[in-house]
Amino acid sequence: MRRYLFITLLLLASQALAERAWVTDEFKITVRSGESPRHKIISMIKSGTPVQVLSRNRATGYSRVRLPNGKEGFVLSRQLLDHPVAREQLATLEAEVAALKTAPSELQRKLADLTERHNRLSREHESLQAEKKRIELELAALKRTSANAVRIANERNELRKQVAELTRSNEELKQEKRELENNSAQRWFMIGGGVTIAGILIGLILPHLRLRRRKDSWGSL
Template sequence: MKTTILILLLLLSPLTQAEETMYVSDQLRITLRTGQGNEHRILKTLASGEKVEVLETTETGYSHVRASDGTEGWVRTQYLMAEPIARDQLAAAQARLAKVEESLAGLRAQLSALKKDKAVLEAAKRELEKELATLKKRLAHLNEVAERPIALDNENRQLRETNLALEQDLELKIQENQILKDKSDREWFVIGAAVLIVGIVLGLVLPRLRVRRRSGW
Protein backbone atom coordinates (compact mmCIF):
# COMPACT_ATOMS: atom_id res chain seq x y z
CA MET A 1 0.00 0.00 0.00
CA LYS A 2 2.76 2.42 0.94
CA THR A 3 4.56 1.58 -2.28
CA THR A 4 1.45 2.36 -4.35
CA ILE A 5 0.99 5.73 -2.61
CA LEU A 6 4.65 6.58 -3.18
CA ILE A 7 4.34 5.77 -6.90
CA LEU A 8 1.22 7.94 -7.20
CA LEU A 9 2.97 10.84 -5.45
CA LEU A 10 5.91 10.55 -7.84
CA LEU A 11 3.62 10.56 -10.87
CA LEU A 12 1.71 13.63 -9.67
CA SER A 13 4.78 15.63 -8.64
CA PRO A 14 6.05 18.39 -11.06
CA LEU A 15 8.79 17.44 -13.47
CA THR A 16 11.54 19.97 -12.75
CA GLN A 17 14.00 20.95 -15.46
CA ALA A 18 16.64 23.56 -16.21
CA GLU A 19 15.42 27.00 -17.24
CA GLU A 20 15.00 27.48 -20.98
CA THR A 21 13.69 30.23 -23.20
CA MET A 22 10.32 29.65 -24.85
CA TYR A 23 7.91 31.85 -26.82
CA VAL A 24 4.17 32.30 -26.68
CA SER A 25 2.70 30.60 -29.76
CA ASP A 26 0.51 32.15 -32.45
CA GLN A 27 -2.40 32.87 -30.10
CA LEU A 28 -3.77 36.36 -29.64
CA ARG A 29 -3.15 36.35 -25.88
CA ILE A 30 -2.77 33.79 -23.09
CA THR A 31 -3.23 34.23 -19.36
CA LEU A 32 -0.51 33.91 -16.74
CA ARG A 33 -2.15 32.55 -13.56
CA THR A 34 -1.10 31.95 -9.99
CA GLY A 35 -1.67 28.23 -10.30
CA GLN A 36 -2.41 25.35 -12.65
CA GLY A 37 -5.98 25.79 -13.79
CA ASN A 38 -8.50 28.41 -14.84
CA GLU A 39 -9.78 28.75 -11.30
CA HIS A 40 -6.56 30.51 -10.24
CA ARG A 41 -6.17 34.27 -10.33
CA ILE A 42 -4.87 35.90 -13.52
CA LEU A 43 -1.60 37.74 -12.97
CA LYS A 44 -1.28 39.20 -16.48
CA THR A 45 -1.78 38.37 -20.13
CA LEU A 46 1.04 37.43 -22.49
CA ALA A 47 1.01 38.52 -26.11
CA SER A 48 1.77 36.29 -29.07
CA GLY A 49 5.52 35.99 -29.60
CA GLU A 50 6.44 37.22 -26.10
CA LYS A 51 9.56 35.56 -24.65
CA VAL A 52 9.34 33.75 -21.29
CA GLU A 53 11.71 31.66 -19.18
CA VAL A 54 10.38 28.17 -18.43
CA LEU A 55 11.17 27.25 -14.83
CA GLU A 56 9.44 23.85 -14.79
CA THR A 57 6.91 21.77 -16.71
CA THR A 58 4.38 19.34 -15.24
CA GLU A 59 2.47 16.39 -16.64
CA THR A 60 -0.79 18.25 -16.07
CA GLY A 61 -0.12 20.36 -19.16
CA TYR A 62 1.09 23.49 -17.39
CA SER A 63 4.46 25.23 -17.23
CA HIS A 64 5.82 27.51 -14.54
CA VAL A 65 7.30 30.51 -16.38
CA ARG A 66 8.86 33.90 -15.73
CA ALA A 67 7.78 36.80 -17.97
CA SER A 68 10.13 39.47 -19.27
CA ASP A 69 9.10 41.84 -16.45
CA GLY A 70 9.94 39.20 -13.80
CA THR A 71 6.37 38.08 -13.09
CA GLU A 72 6.15 34.33 -12.42
CA GLY A 73 3.08 32.19 -12.94
CA TRP A 74 1.55 29.24 -14.77
CA VAL A 75 0.49 28.90 -18.42
CA ARG A 76 -0.64 26.02 -20.59
CA THR A 77 2.40 24.26 -22.08
CA GLN A 78 0.62 23.80 -25.42
CA TYR A 79 0.77 27.56 -25.96
CA LEU A 80 4.58 27.65 -25.74
CA MET A 81 7.02 26.99 -28.55
CA ALA A 82 10.81 26.77 -28.72
CA GLU A 83 11.22 29.16 -31.67
CA PRO A 84 9.90 32.69 -32.18
CA ILE A 85 6.63 32.89 -34.10
CA ALA A 86 6.75 33.24 -37.87
CA ARG A 87 5.94 36.96 -37.68
CA ASP A 88 8.95 37.66 -35.46
CA GLN A 89 11.20 35.43 -37.54
CA LEU A 90 10.10 37.31 -40.65
CA ALA A 91 10.80 40.65 -38.98
CA ALA A 92 14.26 39.47 -37.93
CA ALA A 93 14.98 38.19 -41.43
CA GLN A 94 13.84 41.48 -42.93
CA ALA A 95 16.08 43.39 -40.52
CA ARG A 96 19.06 41.23 -41.50
CA LEU A 97 18.20 41.72 -45.18
CA ALA A 98 18.07 45.49 -44.69
CA LYS A 99 21.54 45.44 -43.12
CA VAL A 100 22.89 43.34 -45.98
CA GLU A 101 21.37 45.70 -48.54
CA GLU A 102 22.83 48.67 -46.68
CA SER A 103 26.27 47.07 -46.68
CA LEU A 104 25.90 46.26 -50.37
CA ALA A 105 24.97 49.87 -51.14
CA GLY A 106 28.06 51.02 -49.25
CA LEU A 107 30.26 48.66 -51.24
CA ARG A 108 28.74 49.89 -54.49
CA ALA A 109 29.41 53.49 -53.48
CA GLN A 110 33.03 52.62 -52.66
CA LEU A 111 33.41 50.88 -56.01
CA SER A 112 32.02 53.92 -57.82
CA ALA A 113 34.43 56.20 -55.95
CA LEU A 114 37.37 53.94 -56.81
CA LYS A 115 36.39 54.01 -60.49
CA LYS A 116 36.31 57.81 -60.41
CA ASP A 117 39.71 57.93 -58.70
CA LYS A 118 41.10 55.58 -61.32
CA ALA A 119 39.80 57.81 -64.12
CA VAL A 120 41.38 60.87 -62.48
CA LEU A 121 44.72 59.09 -62.09
CA GLU A 122 44.69 57.90 -65.69
CA ALA A 123 43.98 61.46 -66.90
CA ALA A 124 46.83 62.80 -64.76
CA LYS A 125 49.12 60.10 -66.10
CA ARG A 126 48.32 61.07 -69.69
CA GLU A 127 48.96 64.73 -68.89
CA LEU A 128 52.34 63.96 -67.36
CA GLU A 129 53.26 61.81 -70.34
CA LYS A 130 52.55 64.79 -72.61
CA GLU A 131 54.66 67.07 -70.44
CA LEU A 132 57.45 64.50 -70.42
CA ALA A 133 57.39 64.40 -74.23
CA THR A 134 57.64 68.21 -74.25
CA LEU A 135 60.63 68.07 -71.93
CA LYS A 136 62.35 65.58 -74.20
CA LYS A 137 61.83 67.88 -77.17
CA ARG A 138 63.28 70.81 -75.25
CA LEU A 139 66.23 68.68 -74.23
CA ALA A 140 66.85 67.73 -77.86
CA HIS A 141 66.74 71.41 -78.75
CA LEU A 142 69.30 72.18 -76.04
CA ASN A 143 71.61 69.54 -77.44
CA GLU A 144 71.28 71.10 -80.87
CA VAL A 145 71.99 74.59 -79.52
CA ALA A 146 75.02 73.36 -77.61
CA GLU A 147 76.64 72.28 -80.85
CA ARG A 148 76.45 75.77 -82.41
CA PRO A 149 79.71 77.75 -82.24
CA ILE A 150 77.98 81.14 -82.76
CA ALA A 151 76.66 83.41 -80.00
CA LEU A 152 77.72 81.11 -77.20
CA ASP A 153 77.31 83.79 -74.52
CA ASN A 154 73.68 84.39 -75.40
CA GLU A 155 73.04 80.70 -75.77
CA ASN A 156 74.72 80.08 -72.43
CA ARG A 157 72.49 82.62 -70.70
CA GLN A 158 69.43 81.12 -72.35
CA LEU A 159 70.54 77.66 -71.32
CA ARG A 160 70.90 78.75 -67.70
CA GLU A 161 67.43 80.28 -67.76
CA THR A 162 66.01 77.24 -69.47
CA ASN A 163 67.76 74.94 -67.02
CA LEU A 164 66.33 76.90 -64.08
CA ALA A 165 62.84 76.68 -65.58
CA LEU A 166 63.30 72.97 -66.17
CA GLU A 167 64.47 72.42 -62.60
CA GLN A 168 61.47 74.31 -61.27
CA ASP A 169 59.19 72.37 -63.61
CA LEU A 170 60.75 69.10 -62.50
CA GLU A 171 60.37 70.06 -58.85
CA LEU A 172 56.70 70.82 -59.44
CA LYS A 173 56.20 67.51 -61.23
CA ILE A 174 57.95 65.65 -58.42
CA GLN A 175 55.61 67.27 -55.88
CA GLU A 176 52.58 66.41 -57.99
CA ASN A 177 53.88 62.88 -58.36
CA GLN A 178 54.27 62.56 -54.59
CA ILE A 179 50.67 63.68 -54.01
CA LEU A 180 49.25 61.30 -56.59
CA LYS A 181 51.50 58.45 -55.47
CA ASP A 182 49.33 57.90 -52.38
CA LYS A 183 46.42 56.95 -54.66
CA SER A 184 48.19 54.79 -57.21
CA ASP A 185 51.73 53.63 -56.43
CA ARG A 186 51.92 51.39 -59.43
CA GLU A 187 51.00 54.02 -62.07
CA TRP A 188 53.07 56.79 -60.55
CA PHE A 189 56.11 54.60 -60.19
CA VAL A 190 56.54 54.63 -63.98
CA ILE A 191 55.99 58.41 -64.20
CA GLY A 192 58.39 59.10 -61.33
CA ALA A 193 61.02 56.96 -62.97
CA ALA A 194 60.61 58.85 -66.25
CA VAL A 195 60.93 62.22 -64.53
CA LEU A 196 64.01 61.01 -62.70
CA ILE A 197 65.58 59.94 -66.00
CA VAL A 198 65.03 63.44 -67.40
CA GLY A 199 66.82 64.90 -64.38
CA ILE A 200 69.72 62.51 -64.86
CA VAL A 201 69.97 63.36 -68.57
CA LEU A 202 70.02 67.06 -67.75
CA GLY A 203 72.73 66.44 -65.19
CA LEU A 204 74.82 64.71 -67.85
CA VAL A 205 74.17 67.25 -70.63
CA LEU A 206 74.81 70.48 -68.75
CA PRO A 207 78.39 69.66 -67.71
CA ARG A 208 79.04 68.71 -71.33
CA LEU A 209 77.74 72.10 -72.48
CA ARG A 210 80.02 73.92 -70.06
CA VAL A 211 83.02 71.96 -71.30
CA ARG A 212 82.20 72.79 -74.92
CA ARG A 213 81.80 76.47 -74.13
CA ARG A 214 85.15 76.58 -72.42
CA SER A 215 86.77 74.87 -75.37
CA GLY A 216 85.11 77.42 -77.72
CA TRP A 217 86.57 80.32 -75.75
Protein backbone atom coordinates (compact mmCIF):
# COMPACT_ATOMS: atom_id res chain seq x y z
CA MET A 1 0.00 0.00 0.00
CA ARG A 2 2.75 2.40 0.93
CA ARG A 3 4.54 1.57 -2.26
CA TYR A 4 1.53 2.48 -4.42
CA LEU A 5 1.04 5.66 -2.40
CA PHE A 6 4.68 6.59 -2.95
CA ILE A 7 4.36 5.91 -6.67
CA THR A 8 1.19 8.02 -6.84
CA LEU A 9 2.83 10.93 -5.02
CA LEU A 10 5.87 10.62 -7.25
CA LEU A 11 3.68 10.70 -10.34
CA LEU A 12 1.78 13.74 -9.08
CA ALA A 13 5.00 15.56 -8.21
CA SER A 14 6.70 14.79 -11.49
CA GLN A 15 3.59 15.61 -13.53
CA ALA A 16 4.08 19.32 -12.82
CA LEU A 17 7.59 19.20 -14.35
CA ALA A 18 6.64 18.84 -18.01
CA GLU A 19 9.71 18.81 -20.23
CA ARG A 20 10.54 18.16 -23.85
CA ALA A 21 12.34 15.00 -25.03
CA TRP A 22 12.98 13.03 -28.25
CA VAL A 23 12.78 9.33 -29.00
CA THR A 24 16.21 7.70 -29.35
CA ASP A 25 17.76 6.64 -32.64
CA GLU A 26 15.79 3.40 -32.79
CA PHE A 27 13.45 2.45 -35.52
CA LYS A 28 10.23 2.54 -33.48
CA ILE A 29 9.27 2.38 -29.83
CA THR A 30 6.05 1.28 -28.23
CA VAL A 31 3.71 3.49 -26.28
CA ARG A 32 1.73 1.49 -23.72
CA SER A 33 -1.28 2.19 -21.62
CA GLY A 34 0.60 1.36 -18.40
CA GLU A 35 4.04 1.08 -16.84
CA SER A 36 4.88 -2.49 -17.75
CA PRO A 37 5.36 -4.70 -20.82
CA ARG A 38 2.06 -6.35 -19.96
CA HIS A 39 0.05 -3.22 -20.67
CA LYS A 40 -1.59 -2.66 -24.02
CA ILE A 41 0.36 -1.00 -26.85
CA ILE A 42 -1.61 2.09 -27.87
CA SER A 43 0.83 3.52 -30.42
CA MET A 44 4.18 3.08 -32.16
CA ILE A 45 6.33 6.17 -32.70
CA LYS A 46 9.40 6.62 -34.86
CA SER A 47 12.76 7.62 -33.54
CA GLY A 48 13.27 11.36 -33.52
CA THR A 49 9.59 12.05 -32.77
CA PRO A 50 9.28 14.89 -30.23
CA VAL A 51 7.13 14.09 -27.21
CA GLN A 52 6.23 15.97 -24.05
CA VAL A 53 7.30 14.26 -20.83
CA LEU A 54 4.60 14.60 -18.20
CA SER A 55 6.24 12.51 -15.48
CA ARG A 56 9.06 10.03 -14.83
CA ASN A 57 8.95 6.96 -12.61
CA ARG A 58 12.41 5.79 -11.66
CA ALA A 59 11.02 2.74 -9.92
CA THR A 60 9.35 1.31 -13.02
CA GLY A 61 11.68 2.90 -15.58
CA TYR A 62 8.75 4.36 -17.51
CA SER A 63 7.84 7.93 -18.37
CA ARG A 64 4.39 9.29 -19.05
CA VAL A 65 4.41 11.24 -22.32
CA ARG A 66 2.07 13.18 -24.60
CA LEU A 67 2.41 12.47 -28.32
CA PRO A 68 2.18 15.11 -31.07
CA ASN A 69 -1.38 13.94 -31.83
CA GLY A 70 -2.43 14.58 -28.21
CA LYS A 71 -2.49 10.97 -27.05
CA GLU A 72 -0.89 10.09 -23.72
CA GLY A 73 0.88 6.87 -22.76
CA PHE A 74 3.95 5.34 -21.18
CA VAL A 75 7.34 4.64 -22.76
CA LEU A 76 10.62 3.36 -21.36
CA SER A 77 12.61 6.30 -20.01
CA ARG A 78 15.85 4.96 -21.49
CA GLN A 79 14.35 5.36 -24.95
CA LEU A 80 14.05 9.12 -24.46
CA LEU A 81 16.76 11.70 -25.02
CA ASP A 82 16.99 15.28 -23.83
CA HIS A 83 18.13 16.42 -27.26
CA PRO A 84 17.17 15.65 -30.87
CA VAL A 85 18.51 12.45 -32.38
CA ALA A 86 21.53 12.51 -34.66
CA ARG A 87 19.34 12.32 -37.74
CA GLU A 88 17.37 15.40 -36.69
CA GLN A 89 20.54 17.20 -35.67
CA LEU A 90 22.09 16.34 -39.03
CA ALA A 91 19.04 17.66 -40.87
CA THR A 92 19.18 20.85 -38.80
CA LEU A 93 22.87 21.26 -39.50
CA GLU A 94 22.33 20.66 -43.19
CA ALA A 95 19.61 23.30 -43.22
CA GLU A 96 21.90 25.72 -41.41
CA VAL A 97 24.72 25.01 -43.86
CA ALA A 98 22.36 25.54 -46.78
CA ALA A 99 21.22 28.81 -45.23
CA LEU A 100 24.83 29.89 -44.79
CA LYS A 101 25.58 28.98 -48.39
CA THR A 102 22.65 31.00 -49.65
CA ALA A 103 23.38 33.89 -47.29
CA PRO A 104 26.11 35.49 -49.46
CA SER A 105 23.89 35.47 -52.53
CA GLU A 106 21.03 36.87 -50.46
CA LEU A 107 23.30 39.56 -49.10
CA GLN A 108 24.52 40.31 -52.60
CA ARG A 109 20.93 40.60 -53.79
CA LYS A 110 20.09 42.94 -50.91
CA LEU A 111 23.24 44.93 -51.63
CA ALA A 112 22.26 45.18 -55.29
CA ASP A 113 18.77 46.31 -54.28
CA LEU A 114 20.19 48.91 -51.91
CA THR A 115 22.61 50.11 -54.59
CA GLU A 116 19.78 50.44 -57.09
CA ARG A 117 17.66 52.33 -54.56
CA HIS A 118 20.60 54.60 -53.78
CA ASN A 119 21.20 55.31 -57.46
CA ARG A 120 17.50 55.95 -58.03
CA LEU A 121 17.31 58.30 -55.06
CA SER A 122 20.46 60.06 -56.27
CA ARG A 123 18.89 60.58 -59.69
CA GLU A 124 15.69 61.84 -58.09
CA HIS A 125 17.73 64.18 -55.88
CA GLU A 126 19.60 65.55 -58.89
CA SER A 127 16.31 66.01 -60.74
CA LEU A 128 14.82 67.81 -57.76
CA GLN A 129 17.89 70.04 -57.49
CA ALA A 130 17.60 70.94 -61.18
CA GLU A 131 13.90 71.63 -60.76
CA LYS A 132 14.64 73.76 -57.71
CA LYS A 133 17.23 75.77 -59.65
CA ARG A 134 14.81 76.26 -62.54
CA ILE A 135 12.08 77.46 -60.17
CA GLU A 136 14.53 79.82 -58.47
CA LEU A 137 15.51 81.28 -61.87
CA GLU A 138 11.87 81.67 -62.84
CA LEU A 139 11.15 83.32 -59.49
CA ALA A 140 14.06 85.73 -59.96
CA ALA A 141 12.85 86.55 -63.48
CA LEU A 142 9.34 87.02 -62.14
CA LYS A 143 10.65 89.36 -59.46
CA ARG A 144 12.52 91.36 -62.10
CA THR A 145 9.42 91.42 -64.27
CA SER A 146 7.35 92.52 -61.32
CA ALA A 147 9.86 95.26 -60.52
CA ASN A 148 9.83 96.36 -64.16
CA ALA A 149 6.05 96.27 -64.17
CA VAL A 150 5.95 98.47 -61.07
CA ARG A 151 8.50 100.83 -62.60
CA ILE A 152 6.57 100.96 -65.87
CA ALA A 153 3.34 101.59 -63.99
CA ASN A 154 4.98 104.42 -62.05
CA GLU A 155 6.40 105.89 -65.27
CA ARG A 156 3.00 105.57 -66.93
CA ASN A 157 1.35 107.38 -64.03
CA GLU A 158 4.02 110.08 -64.18
CA LEU A 159 3.53 110.47 -67.93
CA ARG A 160 -0.20 110.72 -67.40
CA LYS A 161 0.38 113.50 -64.89
CA GLN A 162 2.70 115.27 -67.33
CA VAL A 163 0.17 114.89 -70.14
CA ALA A 164 -2.52 116.32 -67.87
CA GLU A 165 -0.26 119.24 -66.97
CA LEU A 166 0.57 119.83 -70.64
CA THR A 167 -3.10 119.64 -71.53
CA ARG A 168 -3.95 122.22 -68.90
CA SER A 169 -1.06 124.42 -70.03
CA ASN A 170 -2.19 124.08 -73.63
CA GLU A 171 -5.73 125.05 -72.70
CA GLU A 172 -4.42 128.03 -70.77
CA LEU A 173 -2.30 129.09 -73.76
CA LYS A 174 -5.28 128.72 -76.05
CA GLN A 175 -7.35 130.84 -73.69
CA GLU A 176 -4.63 133.48 -73.52
CA LYS A 177 -4.36 133.43 -77.33
CA ARG A 178 -8.10 133.87 -77.68
CA GLU A 179 -8.01 136.72 -75.20
CA LEU A 180 -5.09 138.35 -77.03
CA GLU A 181 -6.84 137.91 -80.34
CA ASN A 182 -9.98 139.46 -78.91
CA ASN A 183 -8.04 142.35 -77.38
CA SER A 184 -6.13 142.92 -80.61
CA ALA A 185 -9.31 142.89 -82.64
CA GLN A 186 -10.90 145.35 -80.27
CA ARG A 187 -7.82 147.56 -80.38
CA TRP A 188 -7.68 147.56 -84.16
CA PHE A 189 -11.40 148.16 -84.26
CA MET A 190 -11.00 151.11 -81.97
CA ILE A 191 -8.04 152.41 -83.98
CA GLY A 192 -9.94 151.98 -87.19
CA GLY A 193 -12.94 153.68 -85.71
CA GLY A 194 -10.79 156.53 -84.44
CA VAL A 195 -9.19 156.95 -87.85
CA THR A 196 -12.56 157.01 -89.50
CA ILE A 197 -13.93 159.56 -87.07
CA ALA A 198 -10.77 161.65 -87.45
CA GLY A 199 -11.14 161.51 -91.22
CA ILE A 200 -14.74 162.62 -90.98
CA LEU A 201 -13.83 165.46 -88.67
CA ILE A 202 -10.99 166.53 -90.92
CA GLY A 203 -13.33 166.37 -93.87
CA LEU A 204 -15.78 168.63 -92.09
CA ILE A 205 -13.30 171.09 -90.63
CA LEU A 206 -10.93 171.43 -93.57
CA PRO A 207 -13.38 173.20 -95.93
CA HIS A 208 -14.21 175.77 -93.27
CA LEU A 209 -10.54 176.44 -92.76
CA ARG A 210 -10.05 176.96 -96.49
CA LEU A 211 -13.01 179.40 -96.67
CA ARG A 212 -11.68 181.33 -93.73
CA ARG A 213 -8.29 181.69 -95.32
CA ARG A 214 -9.84 182.94 -98.52
CA LYS A 215 -11.92 185.50 -96.68
CA ASP A 216 -8.88 186.70 -94.81
CA SER A 217 -6.97 187.07 -98.02
CA TRP A 218 -9.77 189.03 -99.65
CA GLY A 219 -10.09 191.34 -96.67
CA SER A 220 -6.47 192.22 -96.84
CA LEU A 221 -6.89 193.30 -100.41
